[in-house]
Amino acid sequence: MSNTAEAIDGSALVGRAGGPARPARRPRPTQPLIGIILPAIIIALWQVAASLAWIDRVFLPAPLTVVTAFWKMLTKQNLALDFLASVKIVGQAFLYGSIAAVGLGIAAGLSRKVEQFFGPTFDTIRHIPGIAWLPLIVLWLGIGAPAKVLVIAKSVFFPVFLNTLQGIRNVEKNYIELASVLTLTRWQLVRKVVLPAAVPSIMVSLRYAAGLAWALVVVAEGLSGLEGLGFLIFRAQGLLLTDQLVVCMVIIGLVGFAIDRSMYLLQRRVLRWKQGYDG
Amino acid sequence: MSNTAEAIDGSALVGRAGGPARPARRPRPTQPLIGIILPAIIIALWQVAASLAWIDRVFLPAPLTVVTAFWKMLTKQNLALDFLASVKIVGQAFLYGSIAAVGLGIAAGLSRKVEQFFGPTFDTIRHIPGIAWLPLIVLWLGIGAPAKVLVIAKSVFFPVFLNTLQGIRNVEKNYIELASVLTLTRWQLVRKVVLPAAVPSIMVSLRYAAGLAWALVVVAEGLSGLEGLGFLIFRAQGLLLTDQLVVCMVIIGLVGFAIDRSMYLLQRRVLRWKQGYDG
C-alpha cells in the first residue's frame, strides 16, 4: 500500500505545495496589496466627492489641489522647516515620555509597593484633561520648547506606563519562580525575563504613543510659536486654507504610518522567538 | 531528629506564619495606605504653596478655596447638571468606541486579511490630530451630541483596537492549535480561547481609554453647548477662574480614579485563573 507512492516521493519533496523546500513559517510580505484597497477607495471617493462637488471645497479640496498646495508649501513656504520643528518637539517628547514610562513601569511592575505608591496618583492625574494643566505648565516652564515637550510627553507617558506595568504583571509566574531559583538579581530578572516577556505589550503602547505624540503636536504648538505642523494646521483652519490643512494631515498621517511600520518591523525582529497566533 | 519538632507541630499549624490557616495567596487590600502618601504630599505641598504664596493664587488657589468653590458650584450653579451632561457624552462615546474597537480588534486578530485591510488606513488616520478633523465632523454630524460622541469615541477606539489585536496575536499558538484540533468554530475560538487570553491586554487599554475619554471631554464640549465639565474647564481656563478649574480637575480625576479602580476589580475577578507576576 505504502509502496505505490514511493516512486513519486523524490519529486514530491521538491515540487509540491507541502515540500520541505518551504520554510515552516512563510515570511509574510510586510505591506501586502490588500492594505492598499481601503486607502484607494478613500482617495477615489475623495476625488469623486470633489469632482461632483458633493462636499464644498471649503471643507474638502480636490486631491490635485492638495498636491499643488503641498508643492507650493514645500518650495515657497519652508514646509520642511515646519516639519523639522515638529519632528524635533515630537521626537524629544516621545523619547522622554516613553523612557520615563518604561522605567517607572518596570519599577512598578517589579514592586507592588512602587505601584501602590504611584498608582492612585497617576490614575487620578491621567484622567484630567491636558488643557486644564496648561496655565500651570506655562507658569512654570514658560511657553517655549520645554512646555511643549512636557505637554506631549505627559500624554505619551500614560499608555506606555500602563502597558509596561500590565505586560510585567502578565509574565508567567513560572518564569519568575525560575528566576528566583536561579537567584537572578533584579536587573537580571528585568533583562532576561521580565522585559522580553513584556516586550509585545510595551511595543504596542509605543506604537500607539507615537501616534498620540503627533496628534498632540497641534495642542503643543498652539501654545506658542509660528512654526511647526501644528501651527500650520491652526493657521489653515483659521484662514480656511483647507488645502494646506489636508496637506498637513496627510503628512502627519504618512509620517506616523512610516514610524509605525518601522516599529512593527523592529518588534518582529525582537520577537523572533514568539509563537503567537498569526491569524 | 524529626521527632523533636513533633510536639510543637499542632500549634505550629495554627499559630505561626506558615500555618495552613493562611490561604495560599493572601488577598491584598485593594487600596493600601501606601497609595495615600503621594496624594497627601501633593495636597500638603499645595497647601503650603498657597499659604506661603509660592504660587500666585490666581494660578493655584488654596485647597479650602477650592472646596468652597465646589460647594458653591454644586448648590448655586448646577454643577450636578454639568457633570451629568459630561457623563452622558463620555459614557456613550466610551461604550461605542470600545465596542467597535474590541469587535474590530478581534476580527483583525483572528484574520490577518482583515488586519491587512484596515491596518494601513488605521495606522495612518490615528496619527492625524483630532482637531484637524473637526470641520469635517461638523460638516457631517453637525455640532450636537453625535459629533461630540464621535470626537471622543475616535480617540477611545485606537488604543483599545491596538491592544485587542496585540492581545490576540500574543495568545499562545499551542492553544490555537488545541482549538483547531477540537474543531472549535470561530466564535467558540473567540469566546473560549482568544478572549480570555487577551483579556489582560484589552482591560488595560479599556482602563486607559476611560481616562482618555474624560480628557477629551473638553475638546468635545468645545464643539458646542453651554454645559458639561468640558465647557466649565474651557471657560475657567480662559477667564482664569482657577478655583473652578481645579474643582473640575479634581472631579474628573476622582471620577476617573473610581472608574479605574472598579475596572481593576472587575479585571481581578475575570482573571482569577491568572498566575501572573504579582510584584
Add this chain to the structure above:
Amino acid sequence: GTGAAGAAEALPAINLQLTPWTVIAREKGFFKQEFDRIGTTQINLIASGAAELLGAEAAAVKGGAIAIAQRMIYPATVHRANGLDGEIIWVSEPSNRYRAPILARADNDNIKTIADLDGKKFGSSRISCYWSSPFEIAQKAGLPLDSREKQGRIRYTSIDNVAVAISSVLSGATDATTVHLAAGAAATGAWLSGKLKVVGRSPDDGVYVNNAGRVTYFARRDFVDKYPEVVKAFLAAREQTRAWTFDHVDEAAEIVARETRVPVEVAKFQITHAGEWEFMAGEPNAERARNAIKTFQAWYIENGDDILAERKLTDAQIDAFVDERFFVGGQYSIYN
C-alpha cells in the same frame, strides 16, 4: 502711582507679543528708537500660540514670559477680578459697528437681517465679544439669546473653537455666528472667501461699541511700578508705528505677511478694514476708560454674568486697575 523710583534701573531685555504692529515696529526701528533711550537693547517678540489659550497667556504674563499683553477689556477685567495682580496701561478708543458683526452663510437666503434669526441657531464662544456683541444686537431686536437658565428666542450654543463656529455656519449646523473679521487669522480667511455675509451690527450707542468692545494692554503691577519708562516707550513706539502704517499700507502689509506668516491679502485686510484691532487709537482719558469698565460690568451683571456678579470689582478697584500715569496728564503719558 508710586512710579518715581522707576527711573533707577534699566531693563536690558523685554519680551513682547509678536503681533502685526510689533513686527512693523521692530522692522522699521520704532522699538529701537524708543527703547534705546532707556537702555533696553533687546526686544524679543514672542508668538503666543495660535490656540489663543487665554489662561496660558495670562500665566505667561505672570511668569514673565511676556511683559505686556494685549487683552480684550472683558477678559482683562475678569482676570483682575479673579485676583491676577495686573493693571491696564492703555485702553483703546470706543469700538465700532464693524468689529463684531453677526454673520450668516452668504447663500443662505432665509437669513437676511437679524429678525430672521428668530428661532434659529446661533453658535459662538460664550466667554468673549463673540457673546456680548450678538447678545446686545439680539436683545435690541427683541430676540434674546438662550442662556444657561432661560430659553430666549434665538437658540444660543457655545462653540469655543472659532474654526468650528465658522464651519458650523458654512455647513448649516448653525445659522449664524459672531467673530472678529480682522483680528488675527481666525476668521479673516472665511470672510475673504466670500462665503459669509453680515446680517447684524452692534448699535453705535450700545454698551458693546462704547464700553465692552475695547482693547487694552495689560501688565503685571510690579513690572509697571518698576519700569514705567519701559511701558511708556512701548506705548510711544506703538503710536509711531500706527502713524507710519497708515501712510505705508502696502509695505506694512508685506512685513506683517512675512513676519506673522499670513497671506499678504489677509495682512492688508487686517490693517485697512474698518474692523481692524491692531491699530486702533488710544483712549487718552483715564476716567472715560474707568467708566467704560464700570458701565460694562454693570451691564454684564444685569444680564446674568455669574462671574462678575460674584466677583464684582468695586469702583475703587477699577480706578486703581486703570493706571492713570499712562493717560492724559499722567507722569508717563504719551498723550501729554
Add this chain to the structure above:
Amino acid sequence: MATPGHLEVRNVSKTYAVAGRPPVRVLSRVSLDVQPGAFVSLVGPSGCGKSTLLRLIIGLDREHGGDILIGGQPIEGPALSRGIVFQDHRLLPWLTLEDNIALALENARWAAADKAAAVRDHIALVGLAGFEKAYPHQLSGGMAQRAAIARGIVGRPEILLLDEPLGALDALTRVRLQAELQRIWRLERITMILVTHDVDEAIYLSDQVVVLAGSPGRVATEIEIGLPRPRDRASVEFVALKQRILAAMGEDAAQRPAA
C-alpha cells in the same frame, strides 16, 4: 482500499528550518498503514519525530512531502473524528478542569445533559473527581496529564492519537489507565496510535509496534504483536518481544554514532 477510517501514511517527509542552521529533515519517507480499529504504538528515541508525525496526521501541519490519507482521502486539517492528547497537557489555564474537558464536546451533537454526564464520568475515570472546579495551575503534573487524557477520549473520536499520555504517572495509576484505555478501545473500536517510551506498555496494548529511528526520523522496524489479550507481562513471548523491540531501538542507537 478506501475503507472508512483506514489511515495511510505514505512516504511522508518533513523538514524544519531553524535560523542559523541548514534545514533539518525530521521525517524521511515514513510510511504507516493503520487499519480501522487497530492499536499501533510508536516508539523511538527522543527527537526522532514522533510528535511531528502525530501533528501531521491530526492535520495541524500541511507542509510535508508524501501523502496522508484517511479512508483514501487526503486529510484537510483537523476534524472531530480525530482526537489527540498532546505531549504537553495543554489545558487552558482560564478554564476549570471540567470546562477544559467539556471543550472537547463543544461541537458534539449531544444533549447538554449527556455532555455533562460524559464530562463527569471521564473526570472520575481518570481519578480526578473532586477537582472539577480546580484551575490547571492547581493540579499536579500527573493530574494535568490525566485531565488531558479525559479530554482526548471524552468525545469518542474514530482515531485517537496519544503522545506519551501516561509519562508522568506512577506505576499504579499508569496500569489502571492502561486498562481503561484498552477497555475503551475494545468497546468503541477506536483506532489508537500511541507514542510511548515504555516498551512494556507498547506491547501490552498494541496490535503493532512501530520502531522509529532518528536523524532523520524513519521507520526502523514494524513488529506485529500477535499475543492474545489480556496479555501477561511476565510471559515468555512478551519478554521475547520486548527484547526484540529494545534490540531494534538499540541497534539503531549503536549505528547512529557511526553514521
Add this chain to the structure above:
Amino acid sequence: MATPGHLEVRNVSKTYAVAGRPPVRVLSRVSLDVQPGAFVSLVGPSGCGKSTLLRLIIGLDREHGGDILIGGQPIEGPALSRGIVFQDHRLLPWLTLEDNIALALENARWAAADKAAAVRDHIALVGLAGFEKAYPHQLSGGMAQRAAIARGIVGRPEILLLDEPLGALDALTRVRLQAELQRIWRLERITMILVTHDVDEAIYLSDQVVVLAGSPGRVATEIEIGLPRPRDRASVEFVALKQRILAAMGEDAAQRPAA
C-alpha cells in the same frame, strides 16, 4: 547536627485553598533527613505532594507548617547552592537553548570562558549538540527535558532537586542520563533528591527511597538501598527491593479507598 548541607524536613505540613472547596491538606507532617552527599528518591502516587515538597525545600513557598533546615538553619528562600529541575521544563521561550542554560550561571563567579565551556559541555552531555541556537519551541518534549537537566546541573549546586527529570525520555537515553547523573553525583558529592515514577530508577540511583502516600501526602515508608554500586538491575536483591517498594506503594493504594 548542624553539618553544613545537612537537610532536615521536620513535620512539614502544607494546605492549599481552592475556590469553592474546603482547603485541602496536601502534606501532613512530612519529615525527611538527608545527609550531605546522599541520593534520595521520592516515589508516590500522582498528586500526593512530591512537587509541593520540592517547592518548599527549594524555598519558593514559605507558607507551611513545620521546619525545613539546611545545616541547622531555616531556609530563607532560593539560593544558588540549591538547584532544581522542574517537572515542566520551564525553558524561557525567548532564549535559545544555550542562553537558557547559561542563565543558571549568570551569578556564578566563574570566568566567562569557563561559563561558555560549561554550557557547551552540558549541552553535549544531554545529547543536544547542534541545537545551541534553537529556541525551545523548536525542541521536542524530550529534548526540552534534557535541556532542563543541563540547566539544573551546570551550576553544580550543593543540593539538587529533580522532579521527574527523565519522564519523557526513551529507555536508552534514559539509562545514559541516569549514568551521567550518577557520575556527576559521585564526582561532585552533590546531594540529590529525585522524584520519579520509575522504581527501578529510584533503586538504581539512590541511597534511600522514600515512599509517599497520598490524601494527604505523608511518608509511608523509607527504604535504605544498601546495594553496592554499580548496581545490577537484574540481581535478586534489586528485584526484592523493587517488590518491597511496589508493595509499599500498592498497600497504600489498597488502603486508600477504605480510608
